[in-house]
Amino acid sequence: MQDKQLNITNDTDPFKLFCQWLQKATLVENGEANAMVLATSSAKGKVNSRVVLLKKHSPQSFVFFTNYSSQKAQEINKNPYAAILFYWQKLGRQVRISGTVTRTTSEEADEYFATRVQKAQIGAWSSKQSQTLGSREYLEEKTKILEQKFAGKNIPRPEFWGGFSIKPQRYEFWQAANSSRLHDRFICEKNNSNKFAWQRLFP
Numbered sequence: 001m002q003d004k005q006l007n008i009t010n011d012t013d014p015f016k017l018f019c020q021w022l023q024k025a026t027l028v029e030n031g032e033a034n035a036m037v038l039a040t041s042s043a044k045g046k047v048n049s050r051v052v053l054l055k056k057h058s059p060q061s062f063v064f065f066t067n068y069s070s071q072k073a074q075e076i077n078k079n080p081y082a083a084i085l086f087y088w089q090k091l092g093r094q095v096r097i098s099g100t101v102t103r104t105t106s107e108e109a110d111e112y113f114a115t116r117v118q119k120a121q122i123g124a125w126s127s128k129q130s131q132t133l134g135s136r137e138y139l140e141e142k143t144k145i146l147e148q149k150f151a152g153k154n155i156p157r158p159e160f161w162g163g164f165s166i167k168p169q170r171y172e173f174w175q176a177a178n179s180s181r182l183h184d185r186f187i188c189e190k191n192n193s194n195k196f197a198w199q200r201l202f203p
């Protein structure tokens with residue numbers, strides 16, 4: 001847990017700060033430090049959230065992979081805006097990032113799909129993610145059939161599976177100050193000249 005104050009200046013690069021925090025979390029946290037809560041909303045403003053894994057990140061792009069027919073994908077198709085949230089319990093830190101969402105290129109999706117273990121590749125084929133499933137046995141049977149079909153072969157990426165990239169427009173960094181309870185909270189948003197400008201918020 002932190003008890004140091006968070007030092008932000010106008011020169012702080014939010015992406016670099018995120019990378020430092022993620023790197024530290026990867027060393028310290030027990031679970032997957034790249035797990036993030038992804039919030040999307042329907043065109044009518046109904047909000048949904050779920051955990052996904054951050055698989056790639058750059059100053060322009062925070063990428064996760066999923067099924068393009070899933071509920072989250074359908075919501076992104078209708079309202080291409082999303083928020084992601086990282087919570088690192090041991091560090092007492094939270095990061096919120098939001099921005100517009102686009103699909104990754106098929107090359108990017110192919111490249112990542114090829115790195116997945118075979119069971120995860122078959123899982124992508126067998127799961128009609130977010131649709132009703134009559135029984136677990138059906139999924140097990142479908143998986144077995146696919147395992148036989150792909151035995152000894154390179155498994156291609158299903159067209160209905162790929163990546164989404166969130167372009168960060170707003171970051172928020174929150175850090176606990178355990179003894180004083182005067183937690184630090186900073187946001188930065190892109191201003192008119194496309195530069196990030198920082199502000200401290202009441203925690």
Ligand SMILES: Cc1cc2nc3c(=O)[nH]c(=O)nc-3n(C[C@H](O)[C@H](O)[C@H](O)COP(=O)(O)O)c2cc1C
Pocket residue numbers: 032035048049050051052053054064065066067070071072073129130
């Ligand atoms: C730790 C963890 C990591 C997950 N990672 C992913 C992921 O990277 N992609 C994904 O599609 N679902 C992932 N899931 C499953 C999602 O939380 C969710 O159940 C699924 O994507 C369906 O969501 P939807 O119906 O809102 O589209 C993960 C779940 C957990 C608990």
